[in-house]
Amino acid sequence: MAEPHVTPPRLTLRGITKAYPGCLANDSIDLNIEPAEIHALLGENGAGKSTLMKVIYGLVKPDHGELLWDGLPIDIRDPAHARKLGIGMVFQHFSLFETLTVTENIALALGDDAGDLPTLAKRISEVSTRYGMALNPDREVHTLSVGERQRVEIVRCLVQPIKLLILDEPTSVLTPQEVETLFVTLRQLASEGCSILFISHKLHEVRALCHHATILRAGRVSGECTPQEESSESLARMMVGDDTPISTDYPKVLADEPFLQVRGLSRLSEDPFGVDLQSISFDVHTGEILGIAGVAGNGQEELLGALSGENEIDNHDAIHFPHGAVGQLSPRQRRAAGMAFVPEERLGRGAVPDMSLKDNALLTGFLTGLVKKGMISHRKTRTFAEQIIERYRVKTPGTETHAASLSGGNLQKFIIGREIMQQPKLLIAAHPTWGVDIGAATAIHKALIELRDKGAAILVVSEDIDELFQISDRIGALCHGRLSPIKPTPQTSINEVGRWMAGDFSETDVASSATVSA
Amino acid sequence: MIKLEPRGQHSKLMAWLSPVLAGCLTLVSGAILFALLGQDPAEALHTLLIMPVSDLYGVAELFVKAAPILLCAIGLSVVFKAKVWNIGAEGQLLMGGLIGSACALQLIDAEGVWVLPLVLLSGMVGGALWALLAAWLKTYFNANEILTTIMLNYIALNLLIWAVHGPLKDPDGFNFPESAMFSDSALLPTLIDGTRIHYGMMFALFAVVVVWVLLSRSFLGFQIKVLGLDASAARLAGFREKRLVWIAMLISGALAGLAGVGEVSGPLGQLVPQISPGYGYAAIIVAFLGRLHPVGILLATLLMALIYMGGEMAQINLGLPIALTGLFQGMLLFYLLACDVLINFRIRIPALSRSAVAPIASQKETVR
Incomplete structure (x- = not known):
């Protein structure tokens, strides 16, 4: 640090400002990334991380401010220009063609620079071996796991000369073991002089990997630090400010009276690239939270669709409530039998974007006396919506506000509140805190624990393994449509669940755990 | 190239003013059309819109x-x-x-x-x-x-x-x-x-x-x-x-x-x-x-209904073709759709605004 002027920083941002209609995404942001540095960009959803990296990658022009590349002012025109400079970017959502091979995908991304395919394939093999990312260039992308697809994206950046690699929330799609492997690769890259901008909201990862961190809050830089010298607590404080409660630990319980019983649930997916459910069996007991971990795309959607009743299943006996099989019942009949459901998509499934909160309260609350003889009681519906807003501290001007104008966290509080207020006997929640700020996530966790303590059976499906360890009483994982053994949370570890997420479990494990819980 | 950029907020008032505006534009266009056909626009519009309902029978x-x-x-x-x-x-x-x-x-x-x-x-x-x-x-x-x-x-x-x-x-x-x-x-x-x-x-x-x-x-x-x-x-x-x-x-x-x-x-x-x-x-x-x-x-x-009656009236009194009815209906729909688009989007002509802004919108689309 004593001689920063000898080599100029790889990239310098000065006073970057970008406004969108109604929101200041970046407010005069300064940032320095040194050569060979792993630099973390930390912040909650909506703090302005995505906009800033798009500025660097030439996707968004800032309203004000300047960029310096190797000490010289530069105007990055577009992503092609950025790639020419040696900037590579791995997006959170991959843009790969499922039916093409790894080589073909990378060739498409490189355009004219790709050269002939056999040479490119050789180069891909070299790069992937060198950085410890096993990858067969001839495989078609749809046969790859999510972790492998991410490798394709990273290798795509590495087959060209690279000076700065930007990774947007790269670990959210990986098992804990895959995260470790990725970190090894990134450290090796950095040691060879490549700068890395690592965008994340997972504090322990930032502390484990990064040399330097810039923290964003509400579009501004709220702090800079060396992550190893900080605690997760202090980093979180910089992210959320002083007035937001940060998550706590919840006592675990063990219950033994099953409410939802799933036995041998199998279902072929209609989607050619979907996941078939393979003989899934588990119980959710009254008064407990069962967590199901897993990387997205391993059968979660299919399982949730079968449980909610949106997808029909052949074997009606596979899903049981205490009063009998429910496999043939419609979503509405399952609701009437005590089930509530929080879907992954908040806008466009959990709530109708262009309807008021009042109407959205009616959307699933109609079985609770809000409708008499086919007519809506607008007064009761309004009261119901007001109660949700008040009890779950939804920040909104009132019940007539459209759902689309609420922030993700606020809307999720509203949806979860709406489901909980119906006093369900079984709540199924998909990714309940995905994309939600820490304050709202804590509120949502508290609400789930409260519902559990009132004796409801709760199933939480999430990609966030830390969250599951925090709130689940028992935990399992989905991989390729198969369910791992389920163990009480205190008796397992993040490592073990991580292995389950990667499919590292045998049928005998599953069978023995099923008999224990049954 | 002309680009349409969504406006941040949707105004309820404007959503209702749009049909009114479309109606006015239809009238103006109609007047110009009549003038081009050699009719007195005021008289033609009067024949089209007022005369049909000037007595009880007409209203009925x-x-x-x-x-x-x-x-x-x-x-x-x-x-x-x-x-x-x-x-x-x-x-x-x-x-x-x-x-x-x-x-x-x-x-x-x-x-x-x-x-x-x-x-x-x-x-x-x-x-x-x-x-x-x-x-x-x-x-x-x-x-x-x-x-x-x-x-x-x-x-x-x-x-x-x-x-x-x-x-x-x-x-x-x-x-x-x-x-x-x-x-x-x-x-x-x-x-x-x-x-x-x-x-x-x-x-x-x-x-x-x-x-x-x-x-x-x-x-x-x-x-x-x-x-x-x-x-x-x-x-x-x-x-x-x-x-x-x-x-x-x-x-x-x-x-x-x-x-x-x-x-x-x-x-x-x-x-x-x-x-x-x-x-x-x-x-x-x-x-x-x-x-x-x-x-x-x-x-x-x-x-x-008035446009239907006015069309017939214009045919009888002014000798204009009955296709006038369809024309007015079409103009009304056209202006309504145009007004709706302009209320929800603003037009950007990249060549005229700052050169920096234009490519962003298109590229954002491709990334998504």
Whole structure:
């Protein structure tokens, strides 16, 4: 640090400002990334991380401010220009063609620079071996796991000369073991002089990997630090400010009276690239939270669709409530039998974007006396919506506000509140805190624990393994449509669940755990 | 290249001002058009819009024209809320007229208060079944209802023409393609003596109130709206999608059928080949011009009926072609769509604004 002027920083941002209609995404942001540095960009959803990296990658022009590349002012025109400079970017959502091979995908991304395919394939093999990312260039992308697809994206950046690699929330799609492997690769890259901008909201990862961190809050830089010298607590404080409660630990319980019983649930997916459910069996007991971990795309959607009743299943006996099989019942009949459901998509499934909160309260609350003889009681519906807003501290001007104008966290509080207020006997929640700020996530966790303590059976499906360890009483994982053994949370570890997420479990494990819980 | 950029906020006021603005622009364009045709614009517009309703008979005629349009449009507002694009109100209207006429002609010697309700009911059933045919094709075969309903319109028209040339032709009618006159007990009574205004308008107003209540207060209407705004939310909440499509099409078809039978047993008194000058199509424009809201539809209906009458008046008094009616309808729809686009989007011409801004929007799209 004593001689920063000898080599100029790889990239310098000065006073970057970008406004969108109604929101200041970046407010005069300064940032320095040194050569060979792993630099973390930390912040909650909506703090302005995505906009800033798009500025660097030439996707968004800032309203004000300047960029310096190797000490010289530069105007990055577009992503092609950025790639020419040696900037590579791995997006959170991959843009790969499922039916093409790894080589073909990378060739498409490189355009004219790709050269002939056999040479490119050789180069891909070299790069992937060198950085410890096993990858067969001839495989078609749809046969790859999510972790492998991410490798394709990273290798795509590495087959060209690279000076700065930007990774947007790269670990959210990986098992804990895959995260470790990725970190090894990134450290090796950095040691060879490549700068890395690592965008994340997972504090322990930032502390484990990064040399330097810039923290964003509400579009501004709220702090800079060396992550190893900080605690997760202090980093979180910089992210959320002083007035937001940060998550706590919840006592675990063990219950033994099953409410939802799933036995041998199998279902072929209609989607050619979907996941078939393979003989899934588990119980959710009254008064407990069962967590199901897993990387997205391993059968979660299919399982949730079968449980909610949106997808029909052949074997009606596979899903049981205490009063009998429910496999043939419609979503509405399952609701009437005590089930509530929080879907992954908040806008466009959990709530109708262009309807008021009042109407959205009616959307699933109609079985609770809000409708008499086919007519809506607008007064009761309004009261119901007001109660949700008040009890779950939804920040909104009132019940007539459209759902689309609420922030993700606020809307999720509203949806979860709406489901909980119906006093369900079984709540199924998909990714309940995905994309939600820490304050709202804590509120949502508290609400789930409260519902559990009132004796409801709760199933939480999430990609966030830390969250599951925090709130689940028992935990399992989905991989390729198969369910791992389920163990009480205190008796397992993040490592073990991580292995389950990667499919590292045998049928005998599953069978023995099923008999224990049954 | 011109780009459209979404505006941040959607104004409710502007959403309602848009049809008004579209109306004004249509008038201005109409005036220019008349001037180019060598007419005095003021006089031409007066002939088109004021003269038709300058006496009681004219006002009554306005309501005669308004009744079928209003019935079709208010029914369409229900299906359009569900985002089911029934373009077949015209065909459903014709089938209502045809089946209603068949019923009335069977009962040509019958007397009694039950005759008229039976005739009206058969007309509604005719329209409803024609709509349900499209609903069945949509829900069981996933056939696009826009295409099927348009095709069914032509089938209905040809069925009607076949019927007046064949089985329903008046045996004493000197081989003219028209049916016998209905008996008095199958005719809708007029509301005011000396005019042709009939009970059809009362049915239409009643339908407006019923649909208003349906959409604003009933749970069925709520489900229809949810289905239209967000089908996956409707599925998650457990609403039965196919059933809702059937119900919405049933309501729409029955009201269009009522409009058709109201024409044959109202002002016409018999089945003729031309029972509708395109009321079912005009109703589509009316439904959107009225913002799918009952009050808006009522006002838009009156405007549309006035354009129909004005077109005839201009033909008679000014010697202008009857195509004027279609032209004004078209301009109205065109300006409405244009105003809606400009209210929700702003136009950016990249060459004129700062050169930096333009490429961003397009590239953001590609990344997503």
